[in-house]
Amino acid sequence: MEVSRVRALRGPNVWCRQTAIEAIVACSDSECAIDDPDAFETRLRARFPDIDIQRPAGQPGALSLAHVLAGAALSLQAQAGCPVAFCRTAPTPDAGVFQVVIEYVEESVARLAFDLACVLCLAALKDEPFDLAAAVSRLKDLYEDVRLGPSTGSIVHAAVRRGIPYRRLTEGSLVQFGWGRRQRRIQAAETDASSAIGEAIAQDKALTKSLLASAGVSVPRGRVVADAEDAWLAAQEIGGPVVVKPLDGNQGRGVAVNIQGREQVLAAYAVASEHGSSVLVEHYFPGHDFRLLVVGDRLVAAARRDPPQVVGDGAHTIAQLVDLINQDPLRGEGHGTSLTRIRLDETALNTLVSQGYRADSVPAQGVCVVLRNNANLSTGGTATDVTDHVHPELAASAVMAARMVGLDVCGIDLVSGDVYQPLTPETGCIVEVNAAPGLRMHLTPSYGTGRDVGAAIVETLYAPGDDGRIPVAAVTGTNGKTTTVRLLAHLCAAPGVCVGMTNSDGVYIGARRIDTGDCSGPRSARNVLLHPDVDMAVFETARGGILREGLGFDRCDVAVVTNIGIGDHLGMNYIRTVEELAVVKRVIVENLAPTGMAVLNAQDPIVAKMAASCPGRVTYFARDARHPLIDTHRAQGGRVVFVDQGDLVFSEAGAETRIELVRVPLTHGGTLGFQVDNAMAAAAAAWALGVDWVQIQAGLASFVNDAGTVPGRFNVFDYQGATVIADYGHNPDAILALVEAVETMPARRRTVVISGAGDRRDQDIRRQTEILGDAFDTVILYQDQCQRGRADGEVLALLRGGLEAARRANRLEEIHGEFLAIDTALDALEPGDLCLVLIDQVEEALAHIAQRVKSPQVA
Secondary structure (H helix, E strand, O other): OOOEEEEEOOOOOOOOOOOEEEEEEEHHHHHHHHOHHHHHHHHHHOOOOOOOOOOOOOOOOOOHHHHHHHHHHHHHHHHHOOOOOOEEEEEEOOOOOEEEEEOOOOOOHHHHHHHHHHHHHHHHHHHHOHHHHHHHHOOOOOOOOOOOOHHHOOOOOHHOOOOOEEEEOOOOOOOEOOOOOOEEEEEEEEEEEOOHHHHHHHEEEEEHHHHHHHHHOOOEEEEOOOOOHHHHHHHHHHHHOEEEOOOOOOOOOEEHHHHHHHHHHHHHHHHHHHHOEEEEEEEOOEEEEEEEEEOEEEEEEEEEEOEEEEOOOOOOOOHHHHHHHHHOEEEEEEOOOOOOOOOHHHHHHHHHHHHOOOOHHHOOOEEEOOOOOOEEEEEEEEOEEHHHEEEEEEEHHHHHHHHHOOOOOEEEEEEEEOOOOOHHHHEEEEEEEOOOOOHHHHHHOOOOOOOHHHHHHHHHHOOOOOOOOOOEEEOOOOOOOHHHHHHHHHHHHHOOOOOOEEOEEEEEEOOEEEEEEOOOOOOHHHHHHHHOOEEEEEEEOOOOHHHHHHOOOOEEEEEEEEEOOOOOOOOOOOEEEEHHHHHHHOHOOOOOOOOEEEEEEEEOHHHHHHHHHOEEEEEEEEEOOOOHHHHHHHHHEEEEEEOOEEEEEEOOOOEEEEEEEOOHHHHHHOHHHHHHHHHHHHHHHHHOOOHHHHHHHHHHHHOOOOOOOOOOOOEEEOOOOOOEEEEOOOOOHHHHHHHHHHOOOOOOOEEEOOOOOOOOOHHHHHHOOOOOOOOEEEEEEEOOOOOOOOOHHHHHHHHHHHHHOOOOOEEEEEEEOHHHHHHHHHHHHOOOOOOEEOOHHHHHHHHHHHHHHHHOOOO
């Protein structure tokens, strides 16, 4: 078994809507059909009893190693606690080669699970040992390290339930919700509305107390001390038991409570000073430790926190009792589990000493031994939900405390006998106010009802019904994608509306290009959705990006498929037929929002069939007003766009809007059929996005198809009385459309300059010149800089072969170098001639042609 490639599909893809890894796995003949599948399965289950074995479809007794690999990788993730359920193994056209797809929630965990699954399969095949426990332990540890913590996770899950998209910006807890201008960000239980000043105040416990006291909120007496002796002096000033804690500590580290006597105070000061810049000594208020969670302007949860403790049985030491408690599967390290393991550290040992115990003491039956005087869950405490019992006035005091500090999400630490009564100096006091509070105790308390505090935080970020999304349009197809995307973005742009756009020329935020090159993939789309200025996004969505990484968004509002035709890039990535290519392009239609609109080319039967996969509504477009699909859909009240008597007609439920083609310069008065198609597709998409007709008409009229607006898409130049057309057409369908357009333009003599992309099939390269040879007098072939895996001269030979039966071409030249070929063609032009230049280096070639037009004598 050989694995040649593993890649992550980080968005909806041809296999599923979930994130997944896709591997190319080559199996030998014996691995494609294991000789004794029953014996192999017995060995496999001996090593991994819970494996879910996948079997080839329609072959109940057969078993291939690739199918087993998929099931093993999925099952190993499930054993590690990952919520995954989907895997698939698909044979490719190459014998013994499979595409293995496994869902993931954390990419690094899936990759490790895949590697371990390979080891497992080979171990079962060779009857060698496999350490399942060690493998699962590695996966669990990695999953615990990389997954979102319980606080961040609860907020993300609440957002997902509301349909709010999210993106993790770091390997930690920084997460973005929503897109573009409507984005919000959180980090753990902090939001982008959390005040940095408020957090600084909360960190300074003395300042916090001062502010709360000024608002009439009960707080303990005490002060910051300079050294150990000053701590003892402060304790004497306060009188009675005290609390000694770091001024700027967190999670209960270095906190000692109910401290009395010089020796205990000095020891507590030593511990506290190790965990903070200064030490605070306060009056100890007897009672329970409560955590009140304030979100926005309301109390959303409350919990009583009890310190870690053991109950004696007369037989085990305290250390042994702690070990027994820590065996509870709900207890773990860090914050990934409901409870944290109890630690017998210095603070715990000092607490034992104050009660007359040591770690090796054996407490009597039923005796409760407290291991810490603070009740933080991070040090092993437990939590009991008391939300429903909080007195309204106490809740109001908690909200006031949060407002005084300046926090939108705030954890209030209260010491009180109970929460049934208002907060007064006699009933209790607030001892701390915490920014970025842990939510675990409220989500999964040790006792009582869990509270959906993540949803409460999301409600402060987005109002009910708000999903944080901006309108997104995705455009795919074989030809016309870039022009359609550019025109659609132009139609949607308006004062105060910033349109983000990706295409094969770059990434644009409004009129500004922020990236160059082919940006028609998912990474560029995600970058646009990250940009805080974007109100609407239009994405060119190419085949390569979908196959390589999936979509850059979870769903779109408009999905435009321009055409499939006879296809392009066939023979690559195991896509060998137009039907298989359509499956790839169809992904944007399948991932349309239920309220969205698919804009489909009715004259392309493969595109028209995509309507069956559309979860929303459909708009059909076609130049032929009497096309059966247009007629039928129109009769049913559906949206259609077609051409009638020189007008673009937009029809729905009997209502029509007409726009004269002579007012759409992109179409050259309707003579350029492929541009008419692009105009219909873009206008239909703008209609679906809610753009008004006045804006659509103005946009169609003002969109100029020049090298600056749509580079390489039928850019027309006047060169000394001759017409020069530059276009990036590079497949047979594009060539046919260009020939159809050129034939509407009068010319004394026609010349074409062409090369070919070496990564296309031989027949596709030959077919281009077969078409051109019947429409042009002179053909100039050139070899460009990148042959894309072809040998020197191989592409030229294929192009030359396509001209063997040419009916019109009577002159052929072969030139090495794109610019030299352009110069050769331009030098031979005379007034009234027409020259079509099929460019490869779009921007450079257009600049070269523009310079020649400006200075004809410069070659």
